[in-house]
Amino acid sequence: MVDRRRITPVILSGGSGTRLWPLSRSSTPKQFLRLTDKRTMFQLTVERARDPGRFAGPIVVANAAHADLVEDQLAEIGVRPEAIILEPVGRNTAPAIAVAALAADPAALLLVMPSDHVITDPEAFREAIEALVPFVEDGWLATFGIEADAPHTGYGYIRRGRRLAPGVNAVDRFVEKPDHKTAIQYLHEGGYSWNGGIFLFSAGYYLDALERSDPAILAAARQSMDGRLEEGVRVFPNPRAFAAAPSNSIDYAVMERADRVAVAPVAMGWSDVGSWDALHELADTDENGNAIEGEVRAFDVNNSLIRSEGPVVAAIGISNLILIATDDAVLVMPRGQSQHVKRAIEALKGENHATLDSFSRRVVTSA
Amino acid sequence: MVDRRRITPVILSGGSGTRLWPLSRSSTPKQFLRLTDKRTMFQLTVERARDPGRFAGPIVVANAAHADLVEDQLAEIGVRPEAIILEPVGRNTAPAIAVAALAADPAALLLVMPSDHVITDPEAFREAIEALVPFVEDGWLATFGIEADAPHTGYGYIRRGRRLAPGVNAVDRFVEKPDHKTAIQYLHEGGYSWNGGIFLFSAGYYLDALERSDPAILAAARQSMDGRLEEGVRVFPNPRAFAAAPSNSIDYAVMERADRVAVAPVAMGWSDVGSWDALHELADTDENGNAIEGEVRAFDVNNSLIRSEGPVVAAIGISNLILIATDDAVLVMPRGQSQHVKRAIEALKGENHATLDSFSRRVVTSA
Numbered sequence: 001m002v003d004r005r006r007i008t009p010v011i012l013s014g015g016s017g018t019r020l021w022p023l024s025r026s027s028t029p030k031q032f033l034r035l036t037d038k039r040t041m042f043q044l045t046v047e048r049a050r051d052p053g054r055f056a057g058p059i060v061v062a063n064a065a066h067a068d069l070v071e072d073q074l075a076e077i078g079v080r081p082e083a084i085i086l087e088p089v090g091r092n093t094a095p096a097i098a099v100a101a102l103a104a105d106p107a108a109l110l111l112v113m114p115s116d117h118v119i120t121d122p123e124a125f126r127e128a129i130e131a132l133v134p135f136v137e138d139g140w141l142a143t144f145g146i147e148a149d150a151p152h153t154g155y156g157y158i159r160r161g162r163r164l165a166p167g168v169n170a171v172d173r174f175v176e177k178p179d180h181k182t183a184i185q186y187l188h189e190g191g192y193s194w195n196g197g198i199f200l201f202s203a204g205y206y207l208d209a210l211e212r213s214d215p216a217i218l219a220a221a222r223q224s225m226d227g228r229l230e231e232g233v234r235v236f237p238n239p240r241a242f243a244a245a246p247s248n249s250i251d252y253a254v255m256e257r258a259d260r261v262a263v264a265p266v267a268m269g270w271s272d273v274g275s276w277d278a279l280h281e282l283a284d285t286d287e288n289g290n291a292i293e294g295e296v297r298a299f300d301v302n303n304s305l306i307r308s309e310g311p312v313v314a315a316i317g318i319s320n321l322i323l324i325a326t327d328d329a330v331l332v333m334p335r336g337q338s339q340h341v342k343r344a345i346e347a348l349k350g351e352n353h354a355t356l357d358s359f360s361r362r363v364v365t366s367a
Numbered sequence: 368m369v370d371r372r373r374i375t376p377v378i379l380s381g382g383s384g385t386r387l388w389p390l391s392r393s394s395t396p397k398q399f400l401r402l403t404d405k406r407t408m409f410q411l412t413v414e415r416a417r418d419p420g421r422f423a424g425p426i427v428v429a430n431a432a433h434a435d436l437v438e439d440q441l442a443e444i445g446v447r448p449e450a451i452i453l454e455p456v457g458r459n460t461a462p463a464i465a466v467a468a469l470a471a472d473p474a475a476l477l478l479v480m481p482s483d484h485v486i487t488d489p490e491a492f493r494e495a496i497e498a499l500v501p502f503v504e505d506g507w508l509a510t511f512g513i514e515a516d517a518p519h520t521g522y523g524y525i526r527r528g529r530r531l532a533p534g535v536n537a538v539d540r541f542v543e544k545p546d547h548k549t550a551i552q553y554l555h556e557g558g559y560s561w562n563g564g565i566f567l568f569s570a571g572y573y574l575d576a577l578e579r580s581d582p583a584i585l586a587a588a589r590q591s592m593d594g595r596l597e598e599g600v601r602v603f604p605n606p607r608a609f610a611a612a613p614s615n616s617i618d619y620a621v622m623e624r625a626d627r628v629a630v631a632p633v634a635m636g637w638s639d640v641g642s643w644d645a646l647h648e649l650a651d652t653d654e655n656g657n658a659i660e661g662e663v664r665a666f667d668v669n670n671s672l673i674r675s676e677g678p679v680v681a682a683i684g685i686s687n688l689i690l691i692a693t694d695d696a697v698l699v700m701p702r703g704q705s706q707h708v709k710r711a712i713e714a715l716k717g718e719n720h721a722t723l724d725s726f727s728r729r730v731v732t733s734a
Contacts, residue, residue: 344681
């Protein structure tokens with residue numbers, strides 16, 4: 001079903017984060033937004049592994065609620081997927097990758113990518129892929145190590161072990177999201193990379209490793225795919241069987257327990273765009289340090305991120321501010337505070353606020 | 368036509384300011400907004416001179432475009448006006464007051480009030496009115512002197528002359544809006560009040576004084592009222608005749624040139640609410656110094672003015688900010704900068720931006 005010589009991208013699109021509220025909503029999470037480019041983050045992820053000389057069509061694993069979005073956004077960039085596997089419920093990454101691996105040829109190499117990350121240096125990414133290929137063909141499970149250049153407490157860390165080849169190390173160990181003190185220690189010590197959640201391995205070796213480390217996940221995934229429904233490229237695993245899979249990440253369920261795990265430490269301009277601050281850092285800014293999108297009129301504005309998806313925004317005399325406006329919601333905060341967006345989100349969740357789910361569709365007529 | 372013993376309020380509602388954009392628009396200027404109270408500033412002005420033992424029904428002079436607004440807002444508070452005189456074009460205050468004076472009995476005392484000012488101590492205002500009554504019955508023209516407690520350059524100043532009675536002085540002279548240095552000098556010198564644009568005089572004496580100082584205005588006003596059309600309480604001066612009146616303020620055309628002009632210096636919590644900063648100063652603030660209206664969720668927010676007329680606003684970790692959100696426009700600036708709103712307004716005027724004229728009417732449906 002999948003070309004043996006080519007790498008099959010497996011694009012994980014299960015996320016429904018609201019950290020970029022009010023733009024991201026459960027109906028249109030971050031990966032489907034045009035945040036850093038005219039293309040959405042999902043589309044950019046697909047484009048990153050599109051070279052037909054090297055990559056097969058992607059297998060997308062997505063929330064069933066986003067089936068149309070996935071299909072439309074693929075069509076918009078002219079990409080025909082191998083399959084769009086639609087999860088009835090989210091069970092984290094280990095089961096999601098398992099159903100993708102079951103849909104692929106056991107010998108196929110799978111490049112697993114979250115759909116909501118940015119990589120500004122795709123060439124470096126491609127080089128890291130090529131450095132890893134001989135190992136994953138030999139049965140190693142591989143991950144990509146993001147250069148840890150700050151004591152970030154939001155990522156898992158990978159301690160690099162012995163060098164296997166240029167640009168490839170064995171993984172010494174995975175460590176969980178550290179506290180700030182530990183993160184500073186890792187940075188000081190050196191030899192650590194962030195775990196960016198991007199993986200390369202053959203479908204068969206992944207399934208073998210999963211069978212050894214978390215067989216209940218494999219059994220549920222297999223049963224759900226045996227009972228699948230197919231409609232064109234859309235694949236619906238049996239919902240009851242899929243829902244029976246333990247919810248676990250590939251890191252915990254497989255990578256941390258497998259024997260031969262390699263890491264390619266790579267500086268590729270990676271970002272998970274996990275906050276509005278991160279987006280401001282990624283954005284092309286004007287001569288005043290502003291990243292401005294939409295109908296915005298700025299006067300004496302510096303180092304600010306201002307986006308409007310609807311209303312005209314007039315900003316006067318402000319610095320270091322983040323302001324995001326949509327037709328039904330406005331977020332305002334200083335730069336450096338965007339980790340606190342979750343407080344607003346939690347409050348709105350407590351009220352079942354409509355702006356978390358979807359955009360109001362408004363018919364605008366002049367009064 | 369007007370009860371001789373009672374004072375007739377003349378409410379000037381010609382303004383179409385946009386300094387409180389995006390709430391104030393040319394279709395709904397400041398006086399028709401609910402800024403400081405559940406009632407609009409126009410309604411508060413009417414209520415201020417409503418005591419039937421002392422006041423007759425008001426004569427309202429308004430822009431013809433606002434006829435329905437005026438009538439609706441009067442009906443909402445159950446006030447029946449003597450007349451609503453609808454100007455076809457704005458010609459400043461001298462002609463507006465002239466048509467009101469012509470509609471009134473010559474012996475009627477007119478209390479002329481802009482409709483977009485706030486007076487937080489109406490009792491002090493009432494006392495100042497009573498102190499002036501004997502003088503205006505005797506033919507004086509009177510004005511109310513606002514306590515000048517800052518070197519404001521946006522108001523005209525009145526230099527007080529000799530004391531005529533408790534709470535009443537002769538006016539020594541009117542002086543135009545000063546520069547900052549001169550304003551500081553006035554404050555230091557003492558003896559000055561701000562000219563708040565509120566006046567008391569008999570209709571006949573005003574018309575007499577106007578005839579002496581600017582007869583062209585009186586002639587045009589008289590001709591426009593002779594050729595008026597009446598529809599219920601609505602009075603339409605002849606548009607061509609009215610438009611022929613020179614555009615001039617009562618200050619320049621009459622008060623500065625009249626012989627017997629009195630001032631009642633009064634501390635009555637007056638504000639012309641000329642900016643968002645002024646509104647924040649007037650507003651009831653919560654324990655964090657915030658004035659918040661509408662669907663706003665604030666976290667670690669201090670000393671800020673946040674109003675929403677539509678979208679939900681989430682504000683996180685901000686201080687001293689002004690944010691005004693409507694369905695089609697958002698204004699954001701630090702406190703103390705609201706004099707710069709005009710820069711945004713000028714830019715939007717240059718584009719004939721729809722948000723200056725009227726609100727978009729939106730039909731909201733869940734997507």
